[in-house]
Amino acid sequence: MRIKSLHPDRVRAWLARAEAWCRARGSNLTPLRREVLELVIARGRPVRAYELLDALRARGRAGSPPTVYRALEFLEAEGLVHRLSARKAWLACPEPGHDHAGVVLSCRHCGRALEVDDASLVEPLLARLDAYGFEPEAGLLEVPGTCDWCRQERDHG
Amino acid sequence: MRIKSLHPDRVRAWLARAEAWCRARGSNLTPLRREVLELVIARGRPVRAYELLDALRARGRAGSPPTVYRALEFLEAEGLVHRLSARKAWLACPEPGHDHAGVVLSCRHCGRALEVDDASLVEPLLARLDAYGFEPEAGLLEVPGTCDWCRQERDHG
DNA sequence: GAATGCAATGTAATACTATTACATCATGTT
DNA sequence: AACATGATGTAATAGTATTACATTGCATTC
Ligand SMILES: [Zn+2]
Ligand SMILES: [Zn+2]
Ligand SMILES: [Zn+2]
Ligand SMILES: [Zn+2]
Numbered sequence: 271m272r273i274k275s276l277h278p279d280r281v282r283a284w285l286a287r288a289e290a291w292c293r294a295r296g297s298n299l300t301p302l303r304r305e306v307l308e309l310v311i312a313r314g315r316p317v318r319a320y321e322l323l324d325a326l327r328a329r330g331r332a333g334s335p336p337t338v339y340r341a342l343e344f345l346e347a348e349g350l351v352h353r354l355s356a357r358k359a360w361l362a363c364p365e366p367g368h369d370h371a372g373v374v375l376s377c378r379h380c381g382r383a384l385e386v387d388d389a390s391l392v393e394p395l396l397a398r399l400d401a402y403g404f405e406p407e408a409g410l411l412e413v414p415g416t417c418d419w420c421r422q423e424r425d426h427g
Numbered sequence: 428m429r430i431k432s433l434h435p436d437r438v439r440a441w442l443a444r445a446e447a448w449c450r451a452r453g454s455n456l457t458p459l460r461r462e463v464l465e466l467v468i469a470r471g472r473p474v475r476a477y478e479l480l481d482a483l484r485a486r487g488r489a490g491s492p493p494t495v496y497r498a499l500e501f502l503e504a505e506g507l508v509h510r511l512s513a514r515k516a517w518l519a520c521p522e523p524g525h526d527h528a529g530v531v532l533s534c535r536h537c538g539r540a541l542e543v544d545d546a547s548l549v550e551p552l553l554a555r556l557d558a559y560g561f562e563p564e565a566g567l568l569e570v571p572g573t574c575d576w577c578r579q580e581r582d583h584g
Numbered sequence: 585g586a587a588t589g590c591a592a593t594g595t596a597a598t599a600c601t602a603t604t605a606c607a608t609c610a611t612g613t614t
Numbered sequence: 615a616a617c618a619t620g621a622t623g624t625a626a627t628a629g630t631a632t633t634a635c636a637t638t639g640c641a642t643t644c
Binding site for chain 2: 620621622623624625
């Protein structure tokens with residue numbers, strides 16, 4: 271059986287790294303922002319904004335859409351979460367401080383997504399876009415498809 | 428100065444190709460669907476669904492959201508338009524019948540988008556995803572960035 | 585210490601995107 | 615005629631995101 275969400279210890283460690291990262295950058299990871307990040311991390315998969323809002327409210331926080339969207343906007347600017355536009359969802363970044371160049375492998379079946387921070391994956395593609403005069407943005411390329419687990423499920427029952 | 432939309436002759440030719448394509452496939456390009464396609468083509472850039480709805484109404488058509496979403500769903504299934512999820516917009520495909528493997532170069536500044544149907548652009552990337560057990564979907568990869576025109580605008584005033 | 589400025593949050597309202605559900609209409613088949 | 619089917623009309627609703635303005639807390643300045 272698959273795990274439903276991240277182990278609390280791993281969440282704690284992840285949060286600690288995020289705190290250190292913000293401290294180093296002089297950015298303000300407030301309790302609210304930290305709490306939203308914690309929720310995103312704990313899911314271990316892309317989360318929608320209104321799920322986060324519900325979760326905040328369930329914890330007794332006051333909350334409305336701007337509450338969560340503002341927190342997410344901050345977290346994305348800090349590189350702590352990434353927005354997956356094809357999924358309208360937000361994914362915690364496992365390595366704040368990295369380049370976030372590479373891909374996100376987004377499974378249409380189970381909804382999970384894997385961030386692969388490997389610039390060498392996309393560099394050959396991006397380099398060729400120069401021929402079109404196109405300057406690609408830094409960031410992750412979203413690749414929809416079927417993940418390993420779902421593929422095995424499908425192929426070997 | 429840049430053109431605002433496609434030349435009527437080019438729209439007509441494009442539509443004729445689409446009609447031939449649907450005839451060949453035995454699919455039903457009804458007047459409504461054809462009209463929506465015409466609107467998408469004429470813009471020459473990604474269009475949002477509610478813009479199309481407004482345009483339909485301006486032409487005297489009855490219309491509500493399902494009207495346009497159903498037409499777009501049909502057109503996408505036929506490969507006549509592509510949905511750009513990062514933009515929440517729809518782009519007419521210049522070559523129905525192609526593989527639609529490749530990329531869409533989507534400019535954040537001017538909003539234009541260029542479909543590049545060249546599988547060789549993405550194949551090296553997609554092949555390497557096998558190492559992750561990931562099976563990418565067929566389709567175009569959306570690449571956000573700055574187009575040639577906007578880059579020149581920016582660099583040489 | 586009062587006044588000021590600023591960043592963060594609270595709150596209500598609204599805009600924008602997309603789908604569901606059900607009615608109607610036309611067309612072709614039995 | 616009865617029926618099935620695909621396409622469209624229409625109303626309502628769900629889901630995503632932003633705007634606008636009020637409030638709070640804290641640091642700076644006078
Ligand atoms: Zn990342
Ligand atoms: Zn999966
Ligand atoms: Zn295409
Ligand atoms: Zn541009």
